[in-house]
Amino acid sequence: MALQNGHSKKSLDIAVVGGGLVGSLEALYLARRGHRVQLYEYREDIRKTPQVRGRSINLALSVRGRRALKDVGLEQHIIKEHGIPMIGRRIHRLDGSTYVIPYDARTNQCIYSVGRNYLNASLLKESDNYENVKTYFNHKLVEANLQNGTMTFLKMDTNEKVSVKADLIIGADGAFSAVRKCMMKQPLFDYTQKYIEHGYLELCIPADENGSFQMPANYLHIWPRGNFMMIALPNQDCSWTVTLFMPFTSFQSIDTEDKLLAFFETYFPDSITLIGKKKLIQDFFGGSPSPLVYVKCRPYHVEDKALLIGDAAHAVVPFYGQGMNAGFEDCTILNHLFQKNNDNLVKILSEFSDARWRDTFEICDLALYNYIEMRDLVTRPSYRIRKTMDDFLYWLLPDFWVPLYNSVTFTTMPYSECAKNRQWQDKVLMYILTVLGISALVGVSFLYN
Ligand SMILES: Cc1cc2nc3c(=O)[nH]c(=O)nc-3n(C[C@H](O)[C@H](O)[C@H](O)COP(=O)(O)OP(=O)(O)OC[C@H]3O[C@@H](n4cnc5c(N)ncnc54)[C@H](O)[C@@H]3O)c2cc1C
Structure with missing residues (x-):
């Protein structure tokens, strides 16, 4: 078992509910800090079952997700062995002809198409290497008392109920989270679906x-x-x-x-x-x-006892290709807070809630916007003109002018800052266009006088 540098001296019993993409990654981060992790997953072990139709088969992995995979030592394996680079959008016109809109004409950064099952299986396989991770498949959370850390699971194969207790419950159980349902009983818990x-x-x-x-x-x-x-x-x-x-x-x-x-x-x-x-x-x-559903809620924690991450905390529509990436980023941020606060759960959980909600609310809104861009705006001349201006300014001033898509996809800038950046960029461009427009009008009027 390899523990990361500066790992915790005080090992906690942490139950991660949901062994999907985010839960299985979080189990790895926690194991590397030396905590005892129990990972509970409702379904069978996906490594033993065929791909289920209906859930997206492949996903776009970008920088935020890659950073997390790097932290747990899997980035190169996933990208080199499996990822297929995608360097831009290839648009199909009605007549069947196509044209390309590169994601990053300046440095050719790309996103990677990865198989959901492959990625999930790789994370689970990696967690098998840690003695301090125990994975329980066919375990569905049916009840939890978040204040005292108790949970009841239904074993799907035998119909038995099992009771478990943990120092911390992490709900990584997806958009329809059972942990979140328990959290909804808390006063001052805001929730929109x-x-x-x-x-x-x-x-x-x-x-x-x-x-x-x-x-x-x-x-x-x-x-x-x-x-x-x-x-x-x-x-x-x-x-x-x-x-x-x-x-x-x-x-x-x-x-x-x-x-x-x-x-x-x-x-x-x-x-x-x-x-x-x-x-x-x-x-x-x-x-x-x-x-397609989106969920916004806050806070993400109950005292020092329970926390939501991934889709359980912030399900977004898939049009920015950021749902999993944002969930992976949750794990990175959480890991940083574990290090910073020396595993003090009171501080870690409240800081996570405070730090994260603005960014996840923002990516939720950006993802809704991106559906309109992808299905409609990309075909319009105004989009092409804006993209050309953005690309030019990005080429000219790479540290100053990062276009919205690039900041969301190819940087780890907080999502809310990406949106704020776009707002001032809009204002600057509007100002430049107005000045150019007025200058042109003045020029034309001089010519005719
Ligand atoms: C069509 C589509 C395309 C997408 N494309 C992208 C993309 O390109 N890039 C990207 O970043 N994101 C994409 N996403 C979003 C991405 O799929 C999700 O953000 C990601 O799966 C969230 O991971 P998660 O682990 O939080 O939740 P999930 O993947 O939903 O995993 C939750 C796990 O919890 C388990 N579970 C549920 N209830 C219980 C319970 N009561 N007890 C125990 N276990 C339970 C489930 O069985 C599941 O394994 C896409 C989504 C869709 C629908």
Whole structure:
């Protein structure tokens, strides 16, 4: 068992509820500090079960997530062995032609497409190397008393109930968190949950007959169509996970094979041969659209006893590719607070709540905005002009002018500062354009006088 430098002298019993991406990473951080970790996961061990359809198959990993993986010694493995770099958006027009909008024309930074299951399995596998992590699969949290650290789990395979106690309960149990439900009984706990009117359905572009990618691999492909869109991220086996986002009412209106084919011929004609008609029909009618929810709540803790992280604390819609990255960043911040406060839970938990909520509320709003950018704005000349100006200024003044997407995706600047940056950049550009406009008017009036 490898413990990180300066690890805690006082080992705590910490229960992490939820062995998804964020919970399994948090277990590793805590184990490296020398704490005794019990990781409880509702589902079976994903390393032993086939991929379940419905949840995104691959995800975009960016700098915040990479930093966390680096801390636990997995970044190079995940990126080198598995990640597929995506250097920009590849936009598909209605006529099937495409063009590229690079993410970072200045330094060619990229995001990585990684398999959800692979990443989760790698984190779980790594935690097997630590004697101080015990993982319990098929354990569903059904009840908890957060003040005294007691929990009841239902064992899904035997239907037995087991009671457990811990010094600290960390809820990493996703957007519909059971730990958060217990927290909602606390006075002064604020909570908002909202479903957007759009859902998503996953389709697949298979590899070609030679086992190669059917489209240029190093891009996030987007078919922006105004009120809806389709995107595709590359997989290791040269297939593409294609996700169609659109209003539920539009999904419902496509209720026959003919309507489906007519819809695709109208809006995504180039994708039909890539997916294949038969497979398109099979996948579309074989699944049902999933909802998209966001959650804002605060504070994230109860005294020195319980804490929410990841989607349990802040589920966001997926359009900025930041849900997992933000959850991983929670773990990094928490680790820093453990070090800074020498494992004093009272300070750690309250500082985490105070420090984090503005940033997670912000990424929630930015993700909602980015849906509009991806499905609609990217096709507009105003977006292209703004992007060109941003890229130029970023090239000219790299430390001063970091465009919004780049600050969110390629830096660890707090999300709320990324948004504030954008606001002053908007003002500066508006000022420059106004001055240029007035100068042009004055120039023209001199010419004609
Ligand atoms: C379509 C889509 C695309 C996405 N793309 C991206 C992307 O490109 N980049 C990105 O950063 N993010 C993306 N996300 C967001 C990302 O999936 C989530 O932010 C991330 O999965 C959150 O991890 P988590 O561990 O907090 O929650 P989850 O992944 O939901 O894991 C929670 C775990 O807790 C377990 N659990 C639940 N209830 C209980 C209970 N009562 N007892 C015990 N265990 C329990 C669950 O079984 C699960 O394993 C996307 C999301 C969607 C829907």
